[in-house]
Amino acid sequence: MIQAFLISPDEIRHRFAAAMSAMYQSEVPQYTTLLELVEQVNRETLEANPSLAERLAEADELARLDVERHGAIRVGTADELGMLRRLFAVMGMYPVGYYDLSEAGVPVHSTAFRPVDDAALARNPFRIFTSLLRLELIESEALRERAAAILAERDIFTPGVRELIALHEQQGGLDDDQAERFVVEALETFRWHHDATVDLATYEALHAEHRLIADVVCFRGPHINHLTPRTLDIDEVQRRMPAAGMNPKAVIEGPPRRDCPILLRQTSFKALEEPTRFQGECQGTHTARFGEIEQRGVALTAKGRELYDRLLTASRERTQGLDNAAHQQVLAEVFADFPDSESALRRQGLAFFEYRLTDAGRAADKVAEADLETLIERGLVSARPITYEDFLPISAAGIFQSNLGGGDNGAYAGNANRAAFEAALGAPVADELALYAERERASRDAVLQALAS
Ligand code: OOG
Ligand code: NI
Numbered sequence: 001m002i003q004a005f006l007i008s009p010d011e012i013r014h015r016f017a018a019a020m021s022a023m024y025q026s027e028v029p030q031y032t033t034l035l036e037l038v039e040q041v042n043r044e045t046l047e048a049n050p051s052l053a054e055r056l057a058e059a060d061e062l063a064r065l066d067v068e069r070h071g072a073i074r075v076g077t078a079d080e081l082g083m084l085r086r087l088f089a090v091m092g093m094y095p096v097g098y099y100d101l102s103e104a105g106v107p108v109h110s111t112a113f114r115p116v117d118d119a120a121l122a123r124n125p126f127r128i129f130t131s132l133l134r135l136e137l138i139e140s141e142a143l144r145e146r147a148a149a150i151l152a153e154r155d156i157f158t159p160g161v162r163e164l165i166a167l168h169e170q171q172g173g174l175d176d177d178q179a180e181r182f183v184v185e186a187l188e189t190f191r192w193h194h195d196a197t198v199d200l201a202t203y204e205a206l207h208a209e210h211r212l213i214a215d216v217v218c219f220r221g222p223h224i225n226h227l228t229p230r231t232l233d234i235d236e237v238q239r240r241m242p243a244a245g246m247n248p249k250a251v252i253e254g255p256p257r258r259d260c261p262i263l264l265r266q267t268s269f270k271a272l273e274e275p276t277r278f279q280g281e282c283q284g285t286h287t288a289r290f291g292e293i294e295q296r297g298v299a300l301t302a303k304g305r306e307l308y309d310r311l312l313t314a315s316r317e318r319t320q321g322l323d324n325a326a327h328q329q330v331l332a333e334v335f336a337d338f339p340d341s342e343s344a345l346r347r348q349g350l351a352f353f354e355y356r357l358t359d360a361g362r363a364a365d366k367v368a369e370a371d372l373e374t375l376i377e378r379g380l381v382s383a384r385p386i387t388y389e390d391f392l393p394i395s396a397a398g399i400f401q402s403n404l405g406g407g408d409n410g411a412y413a414g415n416a417n418r419a420a421f422e423a424a425l426g427a428p429v430a431d432e433l434a435l436y437a438e439r440e441r442a443s444r445d446a447v448l449q450a451l452a453s
Contacts, residue, residue, distance in 0.1 A: 009092030010123040013115065014067075016091055016183050017126040020190060020374030021068050024227050027192050027289075030246060031227065034269060034291040037244050038229050038237055039066065045232040052232070054233040064124070069294055070229050073190065073222040074108060074215065076151040079224070080423030081132050083157055083171045084423050085167075087186060088113040088128065090168045092120050095130075095429040100416035106404070107137040107210055107412050109421050111429045112391055118439065121389060129391055132424055133216045137412045138209055145219045147206060150198060156221040161185035190224040192289070200278040203286075211404040215288045220332030225403075226268065228292040234265050237293055238324060241269060246291075249402035251324045253395035255308065256331035259340050261297025262351065263308065263388045266395055268292035271403040275390050290403050298385035304350030311335055312394065346383060347373065351382040352436040355443040357450055367451040372444060381447055386439055390432045 025032045032369055042065060046053040050139045053153050056062050075081050085095060093113040101108050114127035138144045146291040196203055196218040207214035218224070234252055241248040247268035268290045276286040315334040319327045338350075345351040355372060361380035375381040391421055422428050424444050 005175045006171065007176050007179050008123075009090065009173070010115065010120050011127055012174065012179045012182065013091035013093060013120075014124040015179065016186060017068055017124060018225060019183050019187055020071060021227060023187060023191065024071075024224055026270070028291065030269060030272065031291040033244055034241075034246060034293070035066075035229055037240060037246075038231050038293055041131050041240065042066075042232045045236070065230060065232075066228075067124060067126070068227045069125060069296075070112075070127040070129060071190075071224050071227045072131070073224055074133060074212065075156070075168040075222045076133045076135075076147075076216045077131070080156055081130070081424045082426040083162075084113070084130060085427060086163065086165050086169070087157070087189070090165060090174065090182060090186075092116075093126075095425060095427065096414075096435065097432045098418045098421060098429050099391060099393045099396060100133065100418075101393065101397055101400065102137060102412040102415040104394070104401070105412055106212060106397060106400045106418065107134045108132060108212065109134060109417065110391075110396070111425070113419070114389060116430065116435060125389065127389070129396070132421060133213065134412075134415070137415060138213065139411065140209070143205060143209055146202065147213060150202075150217050154220055156189050156408070158185045158188045161189065177241075187377040189221050189236065191221060191364065192223045193220045193278040195277065196279065196286070198278065199280045200282045200284055203278060203284070211287070212400070215286070215404075219285075223288065225271075225288050226290045226292045228266070228294050231293045231295055234267060234293060235328070238267050248324075249399070251319075251322070251327045251398075253398045254392060255297070255312075255338075256328055256335050258297070258335070258338075260342055260385070261295065262300060262304070262338070262345075263297055264390075264392055265295045265297075266292060266393065266399065268399060268402065287415060288403070292399065295388050296389075297389075298345065298351040298353075299388040299432075300351050301349055301437075302433055303348075304345070305433075307338060307350065311338060342383065342385060345385075352386040352440045354386050354439060355447045356382050356384065357447055358382050361447070361451065364451065366453070369451075370448055372447075375447075375451070380451065386436055 004043050092115050094116055095111040096114050097112055099110040108131035112127045112129050112130040115121050135147055136146050197220055198218045203214050206217055235257055238248050238252055249268050249270055252267040256264050271287045271290040273285045273287045277283050278284055311334050315331050318330045338344055346353055357373055358379055364380055369375055
């Protein structure tokens with residue numbers, strides 16, 4: 001029985017994302033500065049581009065333009081990851097995608113906990129990119145054991161959140177009051193701690209292996225390490241960051257600026273050096289937290305993704321060491337080979353679209369035609385790009401590296417292990433391409449069926 005007093009997981013996620021944003025703004029004032037800059041650029045972009053404003057208003061996007069799109073954490077053990085899966089399920093966030101970052105010299109693998117269905121994404125798309133440290137990739141056995149022993153000592157969840165998660169599983173949801181308490185308790189897991197759980201020597205030993213290991217192992221919890229609002233003009237925000245007192249990462253990750261945006265473009269201000277107290281009354285610093293922005297485009301099919309990966313690889317030989325302006329210039333040249341109109345993306349099967357009846361389509365008598373492109377030409381059906389809701393491993397690696405230092409560390413490479421990740425998670429991760437394909441297929445079937453009857 002579905003109990004009437006239970007509130008929607010989407011509502012809990014919405015409240016949680018708002019609470020997380022408030023907490024992060026109070027913890028990292030520079031993040032507030034980033035939000036202000038994004039808001040200003042978004043406003044100017046809309047003013048200069050009334051048709052964009054109209055489209056966003058039609059799609060009901062204007063009101064929630066300012067809500068954060070994602071954040072990220074890094075955890076240390078299988079138990080922590082497994083419990084997080086149950087915590088995120090309370091908010092309708094499920095693991096989608098497997099990302100192997102070992103390839104890029106970062107000893108983690110990751111998934112994104114995110115809403116999956118259309119209505120949930122439309123309500124609030126908030127996701128958490130979640131990485132699991134891979135101690136097995138550390139070469140020194142002594143260091144590996146030391147790190148594991150430290151991690152075994154901590155519990156990153158409050159007793160209250162554990163109870164509420166169990167209650168959610170029993171009842172099939174939470175009521176309003178329980179949801180309020182859940183948000184307060186869950187937030188504790190993501191809070192920053194000024195004091196490390198280890199002495200400076202231990203921190204430095206772990207840090208010397210990889211900064212990320214020190215970040216995961218030496219604190220009481222997996223502090224949220226960034227939040228990410230949506231910008232309507234990422235190039236402009238990147239340009240204006242220095243004047244607003246922020247130190248942007250060297251280049252914007254992902255594809256270049258295009259008429260038909262694809263996948264995901266991201267950049268950030270670089271992680272801040274923050275005062276940290278170590279055991280034994282020793283003062284030092286730790287660098288982990290930053291602010292990021294994103295701009296999303298259409299989700300690509302396997303064929304489109306292959307082309308993207310191929311062009312990105314080709315561009316990388318030419319972009320080494322370039323500043324952002326030159327980097328974007330090279331990308332634009334190389335990506336001239338990626339069709340840049342909606343109809344070409346559709347006809348060549350490079351991107352996913354959602355089909356709908358137009359007013360004429362709704363008014364039409366029985367139509368036997370089953371070819372969508374013909375129906376679009378006849379004005380009976382419209383196609384809307386499906387937004388990419390996931391992440392890009394090479395971009396994620398670029399974000400990790402700009403904040404954690406270090407370049408490629410060949411020692412970790414070639415170590416994808418999805419089975420081990422899913423075993424730690426306690427569930428399989430969903431295949432993102434299958435999700436987009438299913439949405440496209442369902443919309444196509446619905447349109448054809450409506451026209452045929
Ligand atoms: C996660 C970096 C990846 C993104 O947007 O690709 C990421 C991290 O630094 O923990 O957030
Ligand atoms: Ni991110």
